[in-house]
Amino acid sequence: MYKEFRTKASTPEVWTSNFVGDRSFTLSKLNRSLFSLNRRLFDPRWREIAAATHSGQEILDAGCGMGQWVQFLNAQGYVAAGLDYSDPMIGLLKQAYPATAWHEGEIQAIPLPPASMDAVISWGVIEHDEAGPEAALKEFHRILRPGGKLFVTVPIDSAATRRLSLITEGPPDRDTATFYQYFFTPEELAEHVAAAGFTVDRAFPCTRHYMVAAPGVYRRLRGSRHVVEAMLALLLRPWLAMHKDSYLMTMAVATRHG
Numbered sequence: 001m002y003k004e005f006r007t008k009a010s011t012p013e014v015w016t017s018n019f020v021g022d023r024s025f026t027l028s029k030l031n032r033s034l035f036s037l038n039r040r041l042f043d044p045r046w047r048e049i050a051a052a053t054h055s056g057q058e059i060l061d062a063g064c065g066m067g068q069w070v071q072f073l074n075a076q077g078y079v080a081a082g083l084d085y086s087d088p089m090i091g092l093l094k095q096a097y098p099a100t101a102w103h104e105g106e107i108q109a110i111p112l113p114p115a116s117m118d119a120v121i122s123w124g125v126i127e128h129d130e131a132g133p134e135a136a137l138k139e140f141h142r143i144l145r146p147g148g149k150l151f152v153t154v155p156i157d158s159a160a161t162r163r164l165s166l167i168t169e170g171p172p173d174r175d176t177a178t179f180y181q182y183f184f185t186p187e188e189l190a191e192h193v194a195a196a197g198f199t200v201d202r203a204f205p206c207t208r209h210y211m212v213a214a215p216g217v218y219r220r221l222r223g224s225r226h227v228v229e230a231m232l233a234l235l236l237r238p239w240l241a242m243h244k245d246s247y248l249m250t251m252a253v254a255t256r257h258g
Contacts, residue, residue, distance in 0.1 A: 001188050002157045004165050005177035010128035012086040019066045019089060027066065027096050034234075035068045036075065042237060044206055045151060046072075048253050049121065052149050052201075053078070057118035062107045062140065063125030067093045070100060083110060108135040112143045119149040124249065127154040127181040137196035144256040150198055153206055153249040157183035160212050160245040167215040186250045198254035206251035210236045213246040 008014050039046040053059070055077030061069045064082030066089060073080035081101035084090055090104040105111045107125060120140045126133035133154070140150055155161055161183055184192070190203035210232065211218035240246040 001185075002162055002165075002183040004155075004180050004183065006180040007177055008180075009178045010180055015065070015084075016086045016088045019086075027092075032068070032071060036072055038234065039072055045121070045123070045153065045251065048151055048251070049073075049119070049149075050076075052151075052253065053119050058116070059119040059121060060110075060112070060117045060143065062110065062120055062122040062136070064093075064102075065089065067097065067100070067102070069121060069123070071097065074100065083107065108139060110139045110143055114142050115145045117143050117148060118145055119151065120144060121151045123153050124155065126152060127184070130179045132182075133192050134196060137193060137198075141197045141256055146256060146258060148256045150193065150254040150256065151251070152189075152193065152254075153251045154189055155181060155183045156205055156247050156250040157185045157188070158245070158247065161248065164212050164215045164218075168211075168219050184250055186252075189250055189252045193252045193254045197256070199257055201253040201255060203250065203252040205247040205249075207249040208237075208240040208243075208246040209248040210240060210246070212248050213240060213243045 049059075056079065058079045058081070059073055061067075061073075061080060061082045064070055064084050067082050070080045070082040081103065082090075082093060083103045083105055085104065085106050087104050090102050093100070093102045103111055107122065108129065120143065122136070122140070126136045129136060137150075137152075140152075144150065165183075186203040186205065190200045193203070194200050
């Protein structure tokens with residue numbers, strides 16, 4: 001497990017700044033269409049969800065950001081809700097999508113009753129707790145019904161992602177840098193999920209991204225509008241599929257028994 005340091009910590013303010021600034025595109029019909037197309041054609045996370053769940057089930061996106069996954073899942077016939085610790089983002093989502101349930105809170109203390117969800121998804125969130133992912137994973141276990149499914153991703157610990165960290169963030173200055181996130185191997189992620197009481201169905205390298213295979217290009221483009229990055233990621237997919245060092249995340253699929 002690799003511990004990454006950056007000049008800024010993972011805080012609600014940082015994530016709000018990252019996402020809310022481009023909200024006109026993020027909340028647009030164009031983005032929803034591109035997002036849906038990418039999920040259906042290319043995203044292994046959606047394939048895992050579709051294979052293990054069915055429409056009508058209740059799903060929580062724990063760390064929902066600007067809510068793209070929640071809206072996508074609702075369009076597929078699920079009853080999806082979003083949770084995030086950024087009050088401004090949750091406020092925007094309540095205004096944009098008033099018919100959807102949006103919750104403000106921490107993944108370590110989810111404001112939902114026990115056994116209230118059929119599935120939980122959480123993409124790139126649990127790695128930001130310096131104490132480790134245990135508290136969040138136990139909360140996911142608590143709110144899932146027996147037989148409920150967990151789908152979780154974290155950054156993969158590999159030579160390529162460690163190299164990406166050094167290129168994009170620079171060598172950490174321990175006097176000014178602060179903890180940002182952990183990287184996990186699939187085996188390490190599976191161990192943490194199992195320790196929270198789940199039966200791990202499988203853990204595997206998941207999402208590919210050009211930032212891993214071409215960190216120099218990513219560094220130059222970082223800060224571009226989200227539409228630029230989204231289109232570039234789409235265009236580079238055929239190349240990434242053949243590039244063995246392009247994995248950004250690792251995924252675990254697990255079941256709550258009992």
